[in-house]
Amino acid sequence: MWTFTAYILWKLSKAKGSNRIEFPELTHFIFDILWKEYKIVLNDSSKELEREIEYLKELGAVNYDGYEIEVKEKLGEIAQIVEQSSLKDQLTLYREYLGRINQAIDTKIKPKSITPS
Amino acid sequence: MGSPFGSLETIYYELLHSYESQYNRPLSILPPDKVDFFIPIFGKVEVESPLLKIILLPLLQRLIEIKQLAHTYLYLAGATHSRYEHSLGVMKLSSALLKLISERLKGIKGLNINEDDELILSIAAVLHDLGHSGWGHALDSIMGKFLSYCQEALGGRQFYLFDIRKLDIAITLYLIEKNEQLKQALDALAETLKRRIPPALLREIISIIIAEEWDVTPSNIGEIEKTEQDQLIKKIRLFQTILGAPKGIGGINADRLDWLVRDAHHTQVEVYVPRIKKDLESLRETLDKILKGTDQSLVEIQKENKNIIAKLSEEITTKINSLRRTLYREVYEGLPRAFMDSLLTRLSYAALEVLYHVGKISTGPEVLLRVLVSYLLQPDAKLREYTLNILRYARDIGLSWYGIEELEEKFIKRTSNLIDYLNNIHIIIHRLRTTKPMQLLLELFNLTIPYVDDIIITIRGTTKHINIILIDCNIYAELIKRYATERHLHPAHIYHELIWRPRMDPIGSFKTIQLETQLRQYGEDVYLLTNYYAFRKMDDTYQEQKPKTTKDAIKLIKDLKQEPIIFIIHESEIKPTTKRTKTIAEHAIRYLSTTIKDTLTRHLRHHLT
Numbered sequence: 015m016w017t018f019t020a021y022i023l024w025k026l027s028k029a030k031g032s033n034r035i036e037f038p039e040l041t042h043f044i045f046d047i048l049w050k051e052y053k054i055v056l057n058d059s060s061k062e063l064e065r066e067i068e069y070l071k072e073l074g075a076v077n078y079d080g081y082e083i084e085v086k087e088k089l090g091e092i093a094q095i096v097e098q099s100s101l102k103d104q105l106t107l108y109r110e111y112l113g114r115i116n117q118a119i120d121t122k123i124k125p126k127s128i129t130p131s
Numbered sequence: 132m133g134s135p136f137g138s139l140e141t142i143y144y145e146l147l148h149s150y151e152s153q154y155n156r157p158l159s160i161l162p163p164d165k166v167d168f169f170i171p172i173f174g175k176v177e178v179e180s181p182l183l184k185i186i187l188l189p190l191l192q193r194l195i196e197i198k199q200l201a202h203t204y205l206y207l208a209g210a211t212h213s214r215y216e217h218s219l220g221v222m223k224l225s226s227a228l229l230k231l232i233s234e235r236l237k238g239i240k241g242l243n244i245n246e247d248d249e250l251i252l253s254i255a256a257v258l259h260d261l262g263h264s265g266w267g268h269a270l271d272s273i274m275g276k277f278l279s280y281c282q283e284a285l286g287g288r289q290f291y292l293f294d295i296r297k298l299d300i301a302i303t304l305y306l307i308e309k310n311e312q313l314k315q316a317l318d319a320l321a322e323t324l325k326r327r328i329p330p331a332l333l334r335e336i337i338s339i340i341i342a343e344e345w346d347v348t349p350s351n352i353g354e355i356e357k358t359e360q361d362q363l364i365k366k367i368r369l370f371q372t373i374l375g376a377p378k379g380i381g382g383i384n385a386d387r388l389d390w391l392v393r394d395a396h397h398t399q400v401e402v403y404v405p406r407i408k409k410d411l412e413s414l415r416e417t418l419d420k421i422l423k424g425t426d427q428s429l430v431e432i433q434k435e436n437k438n439i440i441a442k443l444s445e446e447i448t449t450k451i452n453s454l455r456r457t458l459y460r461e462v463y464e465g466l467p468r469a470f471m472d473s474l475l476t477r478l479s480y481a482a483l484e485v486l487y488h489v490g491k492i493s494t495g496p497e498v499l500l501r502v503l504v505s506y507l508l509q510p511d512a513k514l515r516e517y518t519l520n521i522l523r524y525a526r527d528i529g530l531s532w533y534g535i536e537e538l539e540e541k542f543i544k545r546t547s548n549l550i551d552y553l554n555n556i557h558i559i560i561h562r563l564r565t566t567k568p569m570q571l572l573l574e575l576f577n578l579t580i581p582y583v584d585d586i587i588i589t590i591r592g593t594t595k596h597i598n599i600i601l602i603d604c605n606i607y608a609e610l611i612k613r614y615a616t617e618r619h620l621h622p623a624h625i626y627h628e629l630i631w632r633p634r635m636d637p638i639g640s641f642k643t644i645q646l647e648t649q650l651r652q653y654g655e656d657v658y659l660l661t662n663y664y665a666f667r668k669m670d671d672t673y674q675e676q677k678p679k680t681t682k683d684a685i686k687l688i689k690d691l692k693q694e695p696i697i698f699i700i701h702e703s704e705i706k707p708t709t710k711r712t713k714t715i716a717e718h719a720i721r722y723l724s725t726t727i728k729d730t731l732t733r734h735l736r737h738h739l740t
Contacts, residue, residue, distance in 0.1 A: 045346040059345030061379030092623040106279040
């Protein structure tokens with residue numbers, strides 16, 4: 015889900031205090047932390063995830079050189095759409111999606127120090 | 132203290148009993164050593180004892196009563212084949228594919244395919260549709276609501292939150308992990324494997340293969356020798372590409388190969404679309420060669436990083452894609468199917484809401500979850516019976532006792548009136564199939580809106596006339612365009628709020644009951660059905676095309692043309708006049724415009740602050 019990927023990237027960059035995120039850091043967060051510990055399945059494969067990053071690049075929201083993702087201000091717009099969605103008032107499930115992502119970031123991400131296991 | 136009414140509780144406990152007594156109580160199956168099944172197209176399917184213990188479980192036998200194509204048989208009379216037949220087909224095909232490539236796999240270091248692997252792939256194949264609910268894919272639309280209830284009931288992180296596209300997979304994985312009969316059978320099977328695989332790990336392996344989650348490693352992998360762990364991951368991924376086609380990776384997709392030829396066979400699509408005859412014959416020949424193991428060149432084995440991926444040749448894949456498009460257009464899609472599924476969506480959405488609230492005050496969360504799953508697992512005919520009974524009882528009593536709010540209660544009670552439409556579905560479907568919609572010009576909006584005029588049905592002995600107004604993608608795109616273009620919205624606004632949100636919750640997103648209440652001021656009954664499938668199609672198309680501008684995102688919706696997003700049923704005792712239909716259509720368009728505007732304005736408001 016590319017809009018969620020945008021939201022995750024934005025939140026990760028804020029938590030890290032850096033606008034640069036390496037692709038393996040992101041896959042580690044999505045597949046090892048979110049999937050295994052927080053039980054939230056948003057992507058099936060890192061290739062699918064990479065396609066979403068490429069799309070965000072085409073939208074001018076990130077730069078991506080095949081390894082490092084540079085988060086741009088425009089990504090914040092998409093993150094805000096996800097954060098302010100009407101679904102928040104509509105479905106428990108949506109609040110839970112965001113809640114688990116936020117919790118995982120708050121608990122697992124230290125400024126400038128996420129390391130793939 | 133029990134409820135003063137009782138009947139809804141009776142249904143609730145009946146559903147619990149149905150699940151517990153049929154599917155969950157410990158069971159000992161002593162099958163013969165070998166059974167030969169016979170299925171159309173593939174012929175004999177030989178199954179030996181360990182696997183029979185899974186296939187003969189009531190939970191899997193349930194698939195005999197789930198029609199692969201739901202109500203399509205109403206007009207394609209041959210389409211009565213079951214998910215059971217399909218599951219056996221996928222199992223046979225997956226197994227044949229693995230055999231076909233096994234010689235070549237021997238040359239790959241660290242990948243020793245053995246009998247255990249064949250068994251594991253066969254289990255995953257035969258279980259891949261285990262969690263499929265009745266009524267085909269109509270209930271995919273309630274995934275968002277269903278998972279919300281699971282979350283509200285259980286709290287915490289007690290279950291996986293899947294992408295909403297995967298209702299059947301979410302239920303399959305729940306059953307593999309929690310269902311006592313299946314767990315017992317899988318655990319016993321783990322004991323028979325030549326290599327030691329702990330039962331919990333075996334269940335995880337099967338789940339990951341079915342879910343096609345590529346980058347995920349089983350959390351119990353530490354239970355086996357370190358030297359075997361890499362090999363296991365490779366095998367899981369290879370099997371994913373045989374049984375399915377993980378996103379971003381691709382694969383043979385035995386599942387799709389089977390439903391393509393099977394659905395084509397049972398619907399006889401080549402009779403009314405003769406141009407696909409050649410491609411279909413060619414695909415059948417290919418499958419025949421795979422089953423006989425005569426042509427190894429049909430399957431390509433690709434190495435990518437450390438992974439082994441199985442794919443069909445480009446030429447076959449092109450034919451498959453073309454056939455798939457034809458089947459979608461001629462069999463799976465169209466006005467009658469969209470109407471039927473939208474009706475079933477609303478009925479089951481309301482029934483599930485009642486069950487959830489009854490359960491919340493009657494039992495603990497684990498039991499509540501089993502009851503909801505039991506409802507979804509009911510075979511087609513039973514699902515209809517339960518849904519109708521739940522809504523009939525709910526119609527006659529006050530629901531606030533169950534903690535159901537006023538607006539929800541109104542929605543449920545009005546939905547119960549739609550039972551009469553289900554009872555008349557043959558007539559409605561055939562009219563929709565044979566009538567070309569008329570066009571109504573709404574000068575006020577400079578829009579032309581299609582509608583189907585004067586379908587006559589009988590509701591509880593009284594003749595009723597209904598008109599069905601179709602708000603289609605063309606109109607939806609036009610309304611979005613009018614609001615979005617001058618406001619410099621981001622494509623993500625369009626995608627997240629106007630495509631993905633209705634896909635996640637089609638009924639809640641358009642505040643169905645509010646519009647119906649407003650429309651009732653015209654003194655006649657009006658019902659609104661949201662077509663989940665249209666939003667799914669928009670979503671899939673969006674993911675394929677990845678538009679870079681808002682204009683392109685809107686065009687993508689417009690290109691879906693006559694695919695309805697909302698059906699407005701207008702019911703009256705005399706033939707409705709065009710003027711009345713026009714008034715209702717104008718009101719609905721105004722309402723939809725406001726909904727779109729409110730949704731998008733919400734973001735702009737937040738953005739500005």
